[in-house]
Structure formats: C-alpha cells, structure tokens
Amino acid sequence: MDGAATSPKTSMRINNAVPRLTLLSDLRAGENGCRRARLCSIFSPESPGVKRLCVDLGRLSRWLLAAIWVIVLVPAPTVWAYAHHNSSVRFLDLSPATFEIARREGKPVFLLISAVWCYWCKYFDQNTLKNDEVSKYLNRHYVSIFVDHDRRVDLVRKYVRGLPMIVLFDPDGRVRQSFAGALKSEDFLGVLKHVASDVRTSVATAQPRTPPAGPVIPSSPVPVTPETYRRLREGMLNFVNDHLDTTYGGFGSGDKYPHARLLGYLVGQYDASRDHRYLVAVDKSLDGILSGIYDPVEGGFFRYAEGREWRQPHYEKLLDVNASLVLVLVEAYRVTRTPRYQQAAEATIAYLLRTLHDARAGGFYGSQTADPAYYRLALEERRAARRPPVNRDKVAEWNAQAALVFLAVGQSSGRKDLVDIGLSTLEFMRRNLVSDKGMFHFFDVKTGRGQLRGQLTANGWAALAFLEGYRVSRLDIYRRAAERVLGYARDELFDTAHGAFVDDKTTPLSLGANGIMAEALIQAHRLTGRTDDLAVATRVLAALGGVARSLLVEDADATAVTRAAEAVFFLNAYRQVVEKL
Structure with missing residues (x-):
C-alpha cells in the first residue's frame, strides 16, 4: 500500500x-529551418541557459488532434473530494471544536487522512470502516475526523508517512498511536480497543506533550561561495551514484x-x-x-x-x-x-x-x-x-508545474497551441487562486472557490510559473501576479530571524520549498531587476547551506532519496547565484 x-x-x-x-x-537537433526556443530549466537545473530542441513543423500540424482522438473512450466520471459524509462512520471535519467535543466526552480521537485517488484508502474504507463492528465501535467510543490528503497539505506535512494514514489521539490531543496502511477489520478493531482502554484507565502510554518541532536551521549561515557549491554538487552526484539501482x-x-x-x-x-x-x-x-x-x-x-x-x-x-x-x-x-x-x-x-x-x-x-x-x-x-x-480539484502547485511544462515544450517544438494551454492555465490561476494573502492551495470546482492559503510550495511554484508566463508572453498581468505572490511570501512566510521561508512554526523546514522560492526570487531579479529579490534568495541559500551540506555531504547514506530530490531546486538556485559572484 x-x-x-x-x-x-x-x-x-x-x-x-x-x-x-x-x-x-x-x-x-540542428535541422535547418527549425524554430528554436529555451526549454524551461526548472526540472533540469544543470542544463545550459538555452535549450535547443527542433521539430518538423510540417508533421506537427496533425499531432494535437491525433493526440486527443487516438483513443476513443467513455469519458471519465467525476469524483469530488472523498465523500466521507456517506460513510457508516460518523466523521467530523477537523476544527478546534472537534477536540473540544472529545475532551468534554472523554473520548479518544480517530484521525483518518485519505486520498481520493488512493486504491488502499478505498480498500480501507470499503473493507474495514464499513465493517459493522468497526463502525459501531468508532461511533460509540471515538470522535472521528476525516482529512482529505490533497486538500490539507499542512496536515500531510505533520503526520503522513503513507496512505491511508491513521492517527489516534487522546482527548487532550496527544498522539497515542499512528500508522500508515489498510489494516483488516479485526486488527484495526484491536488497535482501537487498546487505545480506548488506555484512555479510559489513564494508562500513560503516550509520550508527554512536547512543543511541536520547528524549523531545523543551523545556528549560523554558510556563506554562498563557489567552493560551497562545488562541495554540494559533488555530494549530490555521490548520493545519486550510491543510490542508483544499476x-x-x-x-x-x-x-x-x-x-x-x-x-x-x-x-x-x-x-x-x-x-x-x-x-x-x-x-x-x-x-x-x-x-x-x-x-x-x-x-x-x-x-x-x-x-x-x-x-x-x-x-x-x-x-x-x-x-x-x-x-x-x-x-x-x-x-x-x-x-x-x-x-x-x-x-x-x-x-x-x-x-x-x-x-x-x-x-x-x-x-x-x-x-x-x-x-x-x-x-x-x-x-x-x-x-x-x-x-x-485543481491544485495550485501542480497546475503551475503543468503550465511550465506546456510553455517549455510548446516553445521548443514551435507549437503555439501548447504555449496557449500553458498561458490559459496561468490565467485560470491568476483569476481564481491569487489572493491578497498569496496563493490558495487548491480550487474547489464544486464550490467555485479557492481554499487554504499560506502554503509555501503553492506560492513558490506559482511565482515561478507567472514569471515564465511573463517572459514568454510579455503580458504584464503575469509579472504583477508574480510580484503579488512574492510580496506576500516575503512579508508573511519569510522568517527574518533565521533567513528562511517557513509554512508555519510547527513543521520542519523544507529544503525543497525554500529552493523553489529562491529560484522564483532569482528569476524575478532577472526579469525585473529588483535587487531585493536577489538579496533574499542569497540569504535563504546561506541560511540553509548547512542543511544541504548535512543532507548531501556529511550524512548522505542515511538520507531518503525523496529529500535528495528536493535538494535539486536548492542546487539550481545556488548555481545561479554563484554565477553572479
């Protein structure tokens, strides 16, 4: 699972x-008569500044219709965010009032984080939660909360290690047990009964309440230098070499x-x-x-x-x-x-x-x-x-990534229709997801409204995409949208004490998200000439240089591949700043 x-x-x-x-x-490559354009370097940070990819424009005129009609299938039905209101378990939405109910009734809390696309989440719902004994026990002895994985990325950062993710709290909000996976009904019921018994008898099996973990940032910044970049780059390549499955x-x-x-x-x-x-x-x-x-x-x-x-x-x-x-x-x-x-x-x-x-x-x-x-x-x-x-649901950062890809491939292939798809995606984002407090994380098509502001990756990716849209189209609306998003990020998400961007004070620092934001600030500097943007980006890279060094150089064997992949954005931004030194 x-x-x-x-x-x-x-x-x-x-x-x-x-x-x-x-x-x-x-x-x-190199064919006469080809249109040439720069491929977006976001996904390939060490590539030269100008990418070259040529196409036969005569054949390209047929590709889009062929792409759409090559497979004629019944249209895919719509599924909205997980329809937990129809569940036999009485789920509540997460709010302070929910835990107040648990405290008042002396009940533990069952938190389920599930994704609408996840097969094992569906399996858990249909084969475990719909079990009559399980649902009745939960409704009688627990306060149950449902969280949609794609909609609440803030909670994903705090709790998720896999899907479905189950977290069992005591009434005061302390975690008693957490695990990822779809347990069978009899096994899950056993876990529920054990935790409920502990809560009733006040057996102190949970860890004592401690302050939430904050950003892990070195006590002093590491200066941004070519030598530091060389070491980080070598560390990344050594990591890739060590973890590549040959x-x-x-x-x-x-x-x-x-x-x-x-x-x-x-x-x-x-x-x-x-x-x-x-x-x-x-x-x-x-x-x-x-x-x-x-x-x-x-x-x-x-x-x-x-x-x-x-x-x-x-x-x-x-x-x-x-x-x-x-x-x-x-x-x-x-x-x-x-x-x-x-x-x-x-x-x-x-x-x-x-x-x-x-x-x-x-x-x-x-x-x-x-x-x-x-x-x-x-x-x-x-x-x-x-x-x-x-x-x-339309997720802001995923749409920004898609827009960047369609702009890049459309330019490199000479396909204006692909560029137009990228720009129309940016226009949708600009009209529906940009607010006076940065980007909404997602657009709920059912309600026609954006939801969940203040997420660092949504703002970083959106700023990157708007800036690329401005570079490609020279439409000032995208430059203004990028400046609006970056202005919010600098004012509200930048921790001036540590020199890094944070989503909130309770979740660990994200090297990847800071790398994306630094990249956006560097691109803004290139397009607008704002020296403040370059200064903030350089400060972020210095503040997190020790984190990147620990990840890639000092403790690479113990590092998850996913975290190393996130460091790609950091290295990309670092290289661009070093080139200006």
Whole structure:
C-alpha cells in the first residue's frame, strides 16, 4: 500500500512495449529551418541557459488532434473530494471544536487522512470502516475526523508517512498511536480497543506533550561561495551514484518512485560535462519507469511501483508526476535520440489533454483514481468499461508545474497551441487562486472557490510559473501576479530571524520549498531587476547551506532519496547565484 505499509501482491506486469503515436514529429537537433526556443530549466537545473530542441513543423500540424482522438473512450466520471459524509462512520471535519467535543466526552480521537485517488484508502474504507463492528465501535467510543490528503497539505506535512494514514489521539490531543496502511477489520478493531482502554484507565502510554518541532536551521549561515557549491554538487552526484539501482533502474532498493527531478538533474549534468555515465543512469531508470509505471494503452504514468523490480504499480495518475515526466522524457530524447522516450512523452501529453485538462475553464484537474482492474484491460475492453473517475480539484502547485511544462515544450517544438494551454492555465490561476494573502492551495470546482492559503510550495511554484508566463508572453498581468505572490511570501512566510521561508512554526523546514522560492526570487531579479529579490534568495541559500551540506555531504547514506530530490531546486538556485559572484 502507499508509503510505508505493505499490501497484497499480484503478478501482473505492464507490457514493456510503448505504442508508436504519430503526434510530435521526430526531433532533429540542428535541422535547418527549425524554430528554436529555451526549454524551461526548472526540472533540469544543470542544463545550459538555452535549450535547443527542433521539430518538423510540417508533421506537427496533425499531432494535437491525433493526440486527443487516438483513443476513443467513455469519458471519465467525476469524483469530488472523498465523500466521507456517506460513510457508516460518523466523521467530523477537523476544527478546534472537534477536540473540544472529545475532551468534554472523554473520548479518544480517530484521525483518518485519505486520498481520493488512493486504491488502499478505498480498500480501507470499503473493507474495514464499513465493517459493522468497526463502525459501531468508532461511533460509540471515538470522535472521528476525516482529512482529505490533497486538500490539507499542512496536515500531510505533520503526520503522513503513507496512505491511508491513521492517527489516534487522546482527548487532550496527544498522539497515542499512528500508522500508515489498510489494516483488516479485526486488527484495526484491536488497535482501537487498546487505545480506548488506555484512555479510559489513564494508562500513560503516550509520550508527554512536547512543543511541536520547528524549523531545523543551523545556528549560523554558510556563506554562498563557489567552493560551497562545488562541495554540494559533488555530494549530490555521490548520493545519486550510491543510490542508483544499476540492475533495475531508479533509486534505492525499496519501492520505486520515478523521481523526475533527479533524472532531470542527471540530464543537466550530461549537458554540462558530456560524461556518458549520466546518460547510462537516465536510460536505466527510464527503462524501469516505462516498464513498471507507464500505461501503454492510454498514456500517462502511475504514481509508483512496489518492489525494487517495479513489479506492482500503484495505479493512481497524478498531474504533477505526469507533467514532470513529460519534460524529462523530452530532455532525454533530445540527448539520446531514443524513440520510446519521444513516444511516451507524446502519449502522456495526449493523456493530460484528454483526461485532466479543463479546456473550457482552463487549468488541470489533480488526479485520476487508481483502478487496478481497469488498467489490466486491453484497449478494446477499456472502451466498454467505466473509466476511473477524475478528481476535479485543481491544485495550485501542480497546475503551475503543468503550465511550465506546456510553455517549455510548446516553445521548443514551435507549437503555439501548447504555449496557449500553458498561458490559459496561468490565467485560470491568476483569476481564481491569487489572493491578497498569496496563493490558495487548491480550487474547489464544486464550490467555485479557492481554499487554504499560506502554503509555501503553492506560492513558490506559482511565482515561478507567472514569471515564465511573463517572459514568454510579455503580458504584464503575469509579472504583477508574480510580484503579488512574492510580496506576500516575503512579508508573511519569510522568517527574518533565521533567513528562511517557513509554512508555519510547527513543521520542519523544507529544503525543497525554500529552493523553489529562491529560484522564483532569482528569476524575478532577472526579469525585473529588483535587487531585493536577489538579496533574499542569497540569504535563504546561506541560511540553509548547512542543511544541504548535512543532507548531501556529511550524512548522505542515511538520507531518503525523496529529500535528495528536493535538494535539486536548492542546487539550481545556488548555481545561479554563484554565477553572479
């Protein structure tokens, strides 16, 4: 199951073959008559400042219609955020009043964090929570709270280690037990009874209440210097080398995630050094990704696969995963000329436009729900089947990433329609998600309103995307939107005492989120000339230099691959500042 939990295994494996779709034409570097444009460097931070990717414009005129109509399927139904109001468990929404009820009634609290796209979350709901004995026990002895994973990223940062995530509190809000995974009804009931018994008898099995962990920041900043950057870069490359799975591709020896950021970093390293070892690593990893989590029928990628061998996909399709992989595949094709990379990129763009893009209002929906039975079907069988539903919440940072990808690929291929899709996504964000207090985290299509402000990654990604939109279109509305978002971030999210950006005072510092924000500030400086933006970015890099050094140089063996992937953005921003020294 998602995250740290385990799950039943099956022997199913996706066909390795990637179907040829005549969508984007062959990309021939250096061909006469090609339009050339800079690919966005966000996902490939070490690449040269100007990317070159040429296309045969004669064939490109047919690609978009082919992409949309190559697979004719029943439209995907809509699914809104998890419909827990229909559950046999009486769930409440999280609020201070909810814990007040628990204190007044002397009951423990059952907090469930679940994602609408998550197969094992659905399994837990249908096979455990709907068990009559479990639901009756929860309704009698617990106060139950439901949290939607995609909507409450603030709580995800605090609690989530996998999905579904269960946290059991005592009435005073102390955590008694927490775990990720879909327990069977009898096992889950046993845990519930044990915790409830402890609460009733005041057995002190929980850790005493302690102040929440704040940002982990070194006591003194590390000056931004070329030598520090050299050490950080070497640390990243050593980390990648140590964790690259040379047998099956990907990173690490456990469950396999695509980690497009790291792959983009390796492509950039090849651009800078022409060292073919980087391409070998990219090839091996993309082989695993294409054989393990790629959907050869409809295009697009699943979120991850269980096991070192990519043996069992988890079938949800998320916007950010697919957008980031499109750019990596395009970049990989540019330097390797491997046809299957081009084909997979084309099919994934087609999937995004066909399934997740809102052509009427602009922007992209967040995800398509996991459905193992559906994705095991061949094309003819899928045409008659009910498609997995699409969650129509529009997540700000994922839309920003998609906009960046469509702007980059559209420019590099000479496709104005792809650029227009990127700009229409930015326009949707500007009209619906920008507020006087920065970005809303997501847009609820059902209510027509943005929700949850103050999230660092939403503001950082949106600022980056608006700035790129301004660079491409020269429309001043996007420059103003970026300045509005960055102004809020500087005023409200920047911790002047430590020199770093924080979401709040209760969650650990994010190296990745600070790297994204530093990158946005550097781009703002380049486009507007504001020296204050460069100064704040440099201060962030200095403040977190020790964190990055600890992560990549001093304690790399103990570091999770995901955290190293987040450091890519930090290194990208660091390189750009060093180049100005």
